[in-house]
Amino acid sequence: MSVFLISLKSAPGGEGVLYEVMELQHLDVCTAGFVSAYEEEPWTIDRAREYLTDLFNTPRSIGFCAFENDLFVGAIICREIVGSKYNRLSIEEFFVIPIARRKGYGNALMEIVRRHVCNNGLGAITLMTERDNPAVSFYEKGGFAHVEHMAFLADQNI
Ligand SMILES: CC(C)(COP(=O)(O)OP(=O)(O)OC[C@H]1O[C@@H](n2cnc3c(N)ncnc32)[C@H](O)[C@@H]1OP(=O)(O)O)[C@@H](O)C(=O)NCCC(=O)NCCS
Numbered sequence: 001m002s003v004f005l006i007s008l009k010s011a012p013g014g015e016g017v018l019y020e021v022m023e024l025q026h027l028d029v030c031t032a033g034f035v036s037a038y039e040e041e042p043w044t045i046d047r048a049r050e051y052l053t054d055l056f057n058t059p060r061s062i063g064f065c066a067f068e069n070d071l072f073v074g075a076i077i078c079r080e081i082v083g084s085k086y087n088r089l090s091i092e093e094f095f096v097i098p099i100a101r102r103k104g105y106g107n108a109l110m111e112i113v114r115r116h117v118c119n120n121g122l123g124a125i126t127l128m129t130e131r132d133n134p135a136v137s138f139y140e141k142g143g144f145a146h147v148e149h150m151a152f153l154a155d156q157n158i
Helices: 024-037 045-057 105-119 135-141
Strands: 017-021 061-068 071-081 088-096 124-127
Touching: 017 105, 024 045, 024 061, 024 071, 024 088, 045 061, 045 071, 045 088, 061 088, 061 105, 071 105, 088 105, 105 124
Parallel strands: 088 124
Antiparallel strands: 017 061, 061 071, 071 088
């Protein structure tokens, strides 16, 4: 198990708080946490596991999990995308379970990702989410900005 013991200025720290690089053994707790984080959406455990397993198995993916006294509280899963000049990190999934929100775990996981980006010479961190997702405030407060020149399209014939 790779235990990622860190001291972060923004992290809820102290006894019992752990941040680990995501591994196969985390998939069960991560799946249960994911379903509870998106309880308003109709995710089943099976579909959530399938989705997270695919993310986990994506080439160049990297994930980090947070634990508080052995309770899984959240995860961030990213994948590195090769670009013409530099590689960037795309945040593919990010959640904290409802009872652990607004305690700083989101910021802590993001800081781990930023550290990963710096340590690996990556050029940017990007993500896509729904415009009205309350998480947009989280990102804006953390220094993310909307990219005006990008367009997100879906085929209306399907
Ligand atoms: C987005 C998310 C991961 C943030 O996790 P978190 O642990 O609550 O984040 P933090 O405690 O580190 O929050 C840091 C700051 O972000 C802002 N913030 C966080 N959640 C917010 C919300 N729902 N609305 C407005 N601001 C928010 C606050 O300013 C907060 O600081 P404060 O609590 O001192 O005011 C969590 O809300 C979540 O899991 N949401 C559901 C899943 C989701 O939408 N994920 C993003 C997919 S792209």
